[in-house]
Amino acid sequence: MHLVERLKQKEEEAYFEVMDAYGDYLLRTAFLLLKDYQLAEDTVQDTFVMAFKKLDQLEDEEKLKSWLTTILLNRCRSQMRKWNWKVLLAPLDLIERTKADNQALNPENALLFSEWHESISTSIQQLDYKYREVITLFYFNEMKIKDIALFTNTNENTVKSKLKRARLLLKEILPEGSIDI
């Protein structure tokens, strides 16, 4: 039986198969977009819960991965909106939390953190959300411009110009000659 059919039959094993197949991929996408591991994992969890509850809305069974990605992108956008409100309403609280997080780094983590800081993923995370999203979808999710336009509900020209701008910004952030964009 097809995996989606098994999901519709509420087979627990099928749920695990889907999560094993796409969980890491969705988590990495969410992490690039949200810049927070815990938040990314919660968002992926919500994505799976929503997807499994609304399986009837999946039109083409072959497009399970892209359907999950669409749900994830919407969840990430909604998280970002929430986050923006949080920053606006409680900036002091956030600053305190960030400070506490930084203080919690032990020497080993600090070394990893400094290496991490020079990575491409961190550079992508330094971009604004609108650029981060197109860059992530284009390079990490390997989507075509046409698909990105569809996923982000914009037109292809907008995606192209955002991508161009995002590449320029990324070049400025990344050390010279570190990677070809």
Added chain:
Amino acid sequence: MKKQLDKELEHLRFTKQRNVIDQISKPTWKQRLNSLWHKEIEIPLLPVAAVGMLIVLLASLTFADNEISYTTRDSKETIKIGGNVYWKEDYEKLVKKYEN
């Protein structure tokens, strides 16, 4: 770039599979209400019938014990006034009362 990103992010693994399963198997209030509405219950015929019969018996015994009093009248004569029929005795009593 994709390879580099995959390498950098390879340590990130989704670990909340069990939470997802717990959440989707948790019934919503609508499902709970629905299941309550469609809940199958078994009513044992004999005990329920026995209890019912007992209630009817007790009720009939209670009513049987009560004495029903009837008013006795000296005369059974009636009088018709303005299209209404009254006991003549009562009517006269009332008239007498208002005349005094």
